[in-house]
Amino acid sequence: MVLGTYKEAISARSTDSKILDVSQDGGIVSALLCYALDEGILEGAVVAGTPDDDWRPIPTVVTSSDEVIAAAGTKYSMSPTLSALKEATRQYGLEKVGVVATPCQVQGLRKAKAYPMTRFVADKVKLIIGIYCMENFPMASLDTFATAKLGFDSLTDATKMDIGKGKFWLTKDGEDNGLAIKETHGYEQAGCNICMDYVAEWADVSTGSVGSPDGWSTVLTRTDDGDSIFKAAVDAGLIETKPMDEVKPGLGLLEKLAKGKKDKNGKERENRAKLGLPLPVEY
Amino acid sequence: MKDRVVISPTTRQEGHAELVMEVDDEGIVTKGMYFSITPVRGLEKMVLSKAPETAPVLCQRICGVCPIPHTLASAEAIDQALGIEIPKAARLLREATLAAHNINSAAIHHFLVAPDFVPDELFAAAVDSVSEVRKNVQYVVDMIAGEGIHPSDVRVGGMARNITPFAKERLIERMTALKPKLEAHIELIKNCVAESAEKMGMPEDLGVVNQPLLAVHPTYGVNEFDMDAFSEVLPEAWYDDPEVGKRGCSVIPLINGTNVETGPRARMEKFQGFKGKGVIAQHVARADEMMKNYEACMEALDAIDPAASARADYDPRGTGELGFGIIEGPRGTNAHMAKVEDGKTKFYSAIVPTTWNIPTMGPATEGFHHEFGPHVIRAYDPCLSCATHVMVVDDEDKSILKNEMVRI
Numbered sequence: 001m002v003l004g005t006y007k008e009a010i011s012a013r014s015t016d017s018k019i020l021d022v023s024q025d026g027g028i029v030s031a032l033l034c035y036a037l038d039e040g041i042l043e044g045a046v047v048a049g050t051p052d053d054d055w056r057p058i059p060t061v062v063t064s065s066d067e068v069i070a071a072a073g074t075k076y077s078m079s080p081t082l083s084a085l086k087e088a089t090r091q092y093g094l095e096k097v098g099v100v101a102t103p104c105q106v107q108g109l110r111k112a113k114a115y116p117m118t119r120f121v122a123d124k125v126k127l128i129i130g131i132y133c134m135e136n137f138p139m140a141s142l143d144t145f146a147t148a149k150l151g152f153d154s155l156t157d158a159t160k161m162d163i164g165k166g167k168f169w170l171t172k173d174g175e176d177n178g179l180a181i182k183e184t185h186g187y188e189q190a191g192c193n194i195c196m197d198y199v200a201e202w203a204d205v206s207t208g209s210v211g212s213p214d215g216w217s218t219v220l221t222r223t224d225d226g227d228s229i230f231k232a233a234v235d236a237g238l239i240e241t242k243p244m245d246e247v248k249p250g251l252g253l254l255e256k257l258a259k260g261k262k263d264k265n266g267k268e269r270e271n272r273a274k275l276g277l278p279l280p281v282e283y
Numbered sequence: 284m285k286d287r288v289v290i291s292p293t294t295r296q297e298g299h300a301e302l303v304m305e306v307d308d309e310g311i312v313t314k315g316m317y318f319s320i321t322p323v324r325g326l327e328k329m330v331l332s333k334a335p336e337t338a339p340v341l342c343q344r345i346c347g348v349c350p351i352p353h354t355l356a357s358a359e360a361i362d363q364a365l366g367i368e369i370p371k372a373a374r375l376l377r378e379a380t381l382a383a384h385n386i387n388s389a390a391i392h393h394f395l396v397a398p399d400f401v402p403d404e405l406f407a408a409a410v411d412s413v414s415e416v417r418k419n420v421q422y423v424v425d426m427i428a429g430e431g432i433h434p435s436d437v438r439v440g441g442m443a444r445n446i447t448p449f450a451k452e453r454l455i456e457r458m459t460a461l462k463p464k465l466e467a468h469i470e471l472i473k474n475c476v477a478e479s480a481e482k483m484g485m486p487e488d489l490g491v492v493n494q495p496l497l498a499v500h501p502t503y504g505v506n507e508f509d510m511d512a513f514s515e516v517l518p519e520a521w522y523d524d525p526e527v528g529k530r531g532c533s534v535i536p537l538i539n540g541t542n543v544e545t546g547p548r549a550r551m552e553k554f555q556g557f558k559g560k561g562v563i564a565q566h567v568a569r570a571d572e573m574m575k576n577y578e579a580c581m582e583a584l585d586a587i588d589p590a591a592s593a594r595a596d597y598d599p600r601g602t603g604e605l606g607f608g609i610i611e612g613p614r615g616t617n618a619h620m621a622k623v624e625d626g627k628t629k630f631y632s633a634i635v636p637t638t639w640n641i642p643t644m645g646p647a648t649e650g651f652h653h654e655f656g657p658h659v660i661r662a663y664d665p666c667l668s669c670a671t672h673v674m675v676v677d678d679e680d681k682s683i684l685k686n687e688m689v690r691i
Contacts, residue, residue: 043449063449090426090436091443093450120425 002258004201006220007227009251011212011242012234024074024162025209026217028239029100029129032205034065035233036098042127045098046088047071048079054156056139059084061092074131076161076168077139078189081105082112089124098127103197106130107283110202127225130200132208132254134163134192134261141187146170150177164209193268196282198258205230211254212247218254285313288653292320293660295395297348298667302645302660303527304653315648316522317641317660318531319667327631335361335599335623336439338631342619343433345633345669348391351384351424352612354437355504356619356633361439363506364606364623365597372591373441375583376427378503379454380437381610382580383423385502386465386573387431388613389547390416392664393472396566399658400472400479409475412468416573419461423580426450441594448589455584458577465577469570476566490562490647490659497538497545497616497639501554502579504610508618512539521642533667535642536634542642545615546663547572562655562662569664600626612636614664637665 003009014020014027016034023030036042049060049071057079062068082105088094101109112122137145146155150170160171167178200206204226211218219241221227233239244251269279286306292299299321305314326345330338338361343354355377362369369377390413401409421431427446428434436443446454499505518531535542543549548568551557555575557568601623608619615636622630640663647663648656675685 063447086429086435087444090429091446091450093426093447093453119430 002255002262003199003220003251004197004206004222006206006222008219008221009211009244009254010219010221011216011244011247012207012219012230012239013216013241015238015240018069019072020215022069022072024072026207026212026215027072028207028217028219029131030068030072031238032127032129032229032233033062033068033098033100035236035238036127036229037063037065037068039232041096041229042098043096044088044092044094045100045127046081046084047100048075048081050075055142055158055161057081061088061094063092063094074161076137076163077142078136082109085109085121085125089121095124096126097124098129099125100129100131101200101203102131102133102136103200103202104133104191104195106200106202107197127205127229128203129226130203130206132199132206132210134198134257135188135195136192137184137188141184144187145179145184149179149183152177194265194272194279196262196265196269198261199254202283208254210257211244211249211251216242216247218244218251288312288656290657293317293657293665295398295661296665296667297346298665298669300641300660300665300667301530302648302656303524304648304656306653310652310654312648312651312653312656314523315645315656315659316524316527317645317648317665318518318522318527319533319638319641320530321667322532323673324633324669327633330621330628330631332627332629334626335365335601335621335628338621338628339437339439342631342633343437345635346666347432348666349384349388349612349614349617349636350433351381351428351437352610352617353619353633353635354428354434355381356608356610356612356617357621358437358439359504359506359608359610360606360619360621360631361608361623361628362606363608364601364604364621365439365599366602366604367440367595367597369441369595370592372445372588373593373595375587376442376445376593377437379580379583379587380424380428380434381504382502382576382583383420383427385576385611385613386420386580387417387424389569389573389576390420390468392569392613393468395664396661399661400475400566402475402479405471405475409471412464412471415464416461416468419457419464420580422457423454423584426454438594439599440597441592443594445589445591445593446587451584451587451589455581458581458584462577465573469573472570473567476563476570480563485562485655485658486651487563488561489651489655490565490662491560492544492643492647493560494542494544494643495538496549496553497543498550498553498611499609499616500611501550502576502611504608504617506607506609508607508609508620509538510605513537514540533638533641536639537642543639544643545636545639547613549615550611551575562658565662600624601629605630614666615639635666635669637663637667640665 014031019027019030044063048057057075112118146152158170162169204223206220288304291301303316304312339357342357429436519528521535522528551568618634
C-alpha cells in the first residue's frame, strides 16, 4: 500500500470562488476547514500562514473561515506548525482543533496523541488534514531559487509559488518562471531524504494536486472522522467531486510518486545505516 | 515519667517530616517538635550564574503541589531584580492563575484530611466534590498559564501571551457554573469538620497558638519584604533537643526574632476579619478562603482586556538590587528573592510557606493528648516536598553506600 490505508480516493474541488481565487489547487484544505468551523465541528485550526507576504510560513491559529482563506495556499518552506498547537489549546481556549500538516508533522502528532505526554493538547486535535509532500526547503533555498537561479531581485517579487509538471514555478509580473526539479536537488532539508511518506499516511484526510487535473485535488479519506467531514462538506455543496478513474493523470501517478519517494529514500536510509548514522523509525 | 511519642514520617501531608512529642503520664504533650527530614533543595544554587529567565523555569520545580506560587514568586522576584513593571493584563492573568490554583490546593488538602473528618457514607461524594472543584480551577490555570502543574507561560516580564476573548468568555462561563458546586463543597467540608470534631471529642482550643501572623496580601502578593525584621537560625540553635537539632533539615525563619503562623487562617484573620484559632478554625478558614479566591479569580478574569499586551520588553542585565517575589500560596507566604547582575543571577533564596510554620507547628501540639498531634500538624497542610531525599551511590556499580537520612 504505497498510499497508506485509505477509505476512498476521489478527485475534488471547492465550489467557493472565494477559496478557488486563493487556493493552490482544488482548495480542499480551505473548504474542509471553512465547513468544519462554520458548522462548529471545529473551533479553530492550526495552519501555516504567511502574515508578512514574504513566503515565510508562520504557524497560525485560525478560528473563522475568513482567517482560513487569508492563510490559504501552499508554502514551500518549513513551518513549525505544531508549535502553535499549545497556544491554540490554551490561550485561545479551543477544545476542538484541526491541524493542517505535512506527513512528518502528522507522524509526530499521531505519536503525541498515542502517548500520554501532551496533556490536554493532542487530545483536543479532532481533525488532521495531511498534505502531500515530497520534500521541503529552507527559506535560504527559496531565496537562492528566486535570485541566483531565476534572476529575480528578491523572493518577495514572486506572487505565486508552485511545484508541478516537473518544475518549481515562481510567478512574477504575471509570468510563470520554471526551474527544473533536478535543479532544486541538494537544496531540500536533509531530513526529507529519509522520509518514506509522501501522502500523509497517518492523517484523517490527505490531499494534494497530484493525480487530478489542474485546479483539482486528489483526496484520500483515511479515518471515520476524515471521511465523515469530507462527505458532509460534499453533501453541503461546498466541494464537488469526480471519480478518480475518470480524471487524468489519475491515481496511478500518485502511486508512482509515493513509491518513488519510498524507493529513493529507502536507498538513502540504507546508505545512512551503512555509515552508522541514526535513522528515525519508519512508519 | 516522661515519655516520647515519635511519628516519622508524619502522614497525609506532602513530603516527609517528623513529629517528636514528649508526653506526661496522662499522654498529654509537654513538648512538641516538628521538623523536616528531607535535606537539600538545591534549586537556589542551580540558578546561580545563569540567565535570569532560568530562575522561574527551575524554581517552579521546587514543588509539584503548589508550583504556581513558586513560579509567580520566582517571576516576580526576577521582574523586580530586572526593574520590570509588568503590564496590567499580565498582573491580572497572574492573579487569576494564583487564585484558581489556591482553590485547587485547598481541595487537595480536603482530600488529604478526608479520612479524619468525612464519614464513610459521604466519602465518595467528598472525593468527587474535590475532583470536580479541582478539574474546573485547574482548567483556568491550564488556559492562562499553559499547564496546571509547572506552568510554561508565566514569564519574566509578564505572561507569554494574553488570552483571547473567546477563552476569557469560556473561562468565565466555566467558573460561573462552578460557583454552586464550590459553595456546596465548602459547606460539605465545614459540616464534616464540625460534626466529626465533636464526635471524636476534639477540644475546641486544640492547636491554638498566639504567634504573630505572616500574610502580605489577601489573594496575591507584594514585591517588598522587611529584611531588617527577618532572621534565620539553624535548627541546632532552635530545638532544645540536640538530636532533633542535628536531624532537622530546614533553617528556622523568624520575624522580629520570633516564629510566626502563616497560611489561610493567618490571611483570613488579617484581611477578612476571620475570628477563631486552632485546628478547627484552620479548616474553616481554609474552606471559606476558597470563596475569597473564587471572587478574586472572577474579578481578575472580568477585568482582563484580551487586546492588551501581557508582556513587557526588558533589559535582562539586572539592577544589582535584591528583588522580592512574596506570594501568598495555599499554605502561606512564599518568599523568593533574587539579585541579577550582568545578565546573570548572582543570588537566589526561597523561604517557602511551610518553613515559616515548622517552628510553630510542634508547640501547637502541646497541652493536648498526643493522639491529637497529627490533627494539629495536618491542619497546617504542611508541604515539605520541596526537598530531595539524598543517598550516596557508588559511581561504578550504582550500589547504595549510604542511605540514612530518611527511612520510610
